[in-house]
Amino acid sequence: MTIPNWVKDHRLILGFFLAHLLIFFTFQDKNIFWYIFTATMLFLISYSIMHEEIEDQVPLFTYLSLGSLSGVILFACFLLGSLLIDLVNLPFAKEISRLYNRLSPTVLWHYIVLMLVIIPGEEIFWRGFIQKRIQKAANVTTAVIASSLLYASVHFYSGSFMLPFAALITGVFWGYLYAWKKSLPLVIVSHLIFDLFLFVIYPLN
Template sequence: MALLKDWRFIIGVIAAYILLYVAFFDRDIFWYIYTAAALFFISISIISEPIDDQQNTNRFMLYGIVSGIILYGLFAVGYSLLKVMPLSAEEHVSSIYALFSPVFIWHYIVLVLIIIPGEELFFRGFIQKRLGHYMNEWGAMVIAALFYASVFAYSGEWMWMLAAFCGGIFWGSLYIWRKSIPLLIISHLIFDLLFIVFFPFG
């Protein structure tokens, strides 16, 4: 299979699993290692694939802001539904916030400037796009979303994995529709600001 001969893809996947395993292994070093992982994501993405940007600035800003708000709304509805099920949703979400939310100002800075761009460049702009060379773009999107979700298994929180998969499907579909990484970065940024800073759940 040609994909198995794509050494940049293989190295990228292996490195992502190793770096995020180390990041989640010790809460005290989480932000340092995750930032390093995001820098790696940015580097391998930039040298491997051109950055897609098929929207003008006003359009990707508008679509990014609106889509980020829509995704937050969908998550809010989903969270409300999970709360009425016997799944301890509130406990899991509270645990995620307690363990991994930004605390210091530099956490917020690297989240905005490095981590969010790194995730979108890597998981959509590299993994999904690279998979698209070997299969149809929708199949590539689903597999990339599964990969995005799977790396959060190290957190020990199934809720985080579910959220990452849903986010991966949403942003992956948006990427297919608009082919704009800056749009995805703005969307992801708006979502995270709403979800983590302004209107956290629980």
Template sequence: MKNIAADVRFIGGLFIAHLLMYFTFQDKSIFWYIFSAALLFLISYSIIMEEVEDKASFGTFIAYGALSGVLLYGVFWLGYSLINLLNLPFLDQVDKLYGRFSPSLLWHYIVLILIIIPGEEIFWRGFVQKRLMKHANVTLSIVLSSILYASVHLYSGYWMLAFAAFIAGLFWGWLFAWKRSIPLVIVSHLIFDLFMFVILPFK
């Protein structure tokens, strides 16, 4: 595992990701512009540094991606329902997260689908997790990559967003390790986000 500390590409990618995400969350008025640019850069970095993996057929990644996206949304819906039922003091954070980071204009949805969702999966699963898997076992790689994925969301100022990213990261990390298909995980992420922001948002 100590060899990962000497992986210049890995360390450099994490440094760049943290730097870009720090600036992404600083100003709500330009959030979508900076977020889109940041993910475009991370996509380019990932593709240059690591081969994009896809070992699933078209039918497999569409079917498994869609089903897993609905399943993950269901897990989040149960969590939100429990918070609501117990009247826990987290509901205001959910409302604030939707108010600050939800897509609201047509171009937001376009970049979400074409840049942000693919970019997050290509970088965090296809680059970060894949390189970790070269130095550690699968379980440890999934957990560590999920922690790293969650860590950049702390710049938002909302711990709940970081926690949600950690849970989603574990799910998508396991899915990638199982099927070794970035397109599959992208479809899963896309379906999840469509439910979260369009079909059945939590507000």
């Protein structure tokens, strides 16, 4: 069996290992979650920009408009899924409420670091570093699926089966968006709009 070339990328593997290690500690204590998560993303941003350039190949209006539209579309898909869960009375509703109670921002500085550090950091690291480096040695679909699975894997430390699944879905969505337009600002805007609806405008709990 041939080992994919991207698996031999030492910088990618080290970055992924560090992300796992840091996010493991992030989920250990709800009381310090936001402190550790913020520090983790600042570190991963630094690691990413040391090894990869930030891509932005679309003009300002395009990444603002397409980013906003794609964020709304993705949230609409999650909203539809939530409505279907309620409609058929699946036992996932309690899990969604538990996630909101444990991980949702609750004070002003949580929202500030979410918008300014955590969301940009996730896109810079998982799409702008992990996916980009995989794509140097693989096709787009392989890069998107592989990076999305890696992105989902760190969310298992939350103790929830829903969060890794949600991360996989969003990872594939933003991964293809990034591969299509090659613009980190675009996927950051999309992620911002999605989270704005998810946590502020129309929470699903």
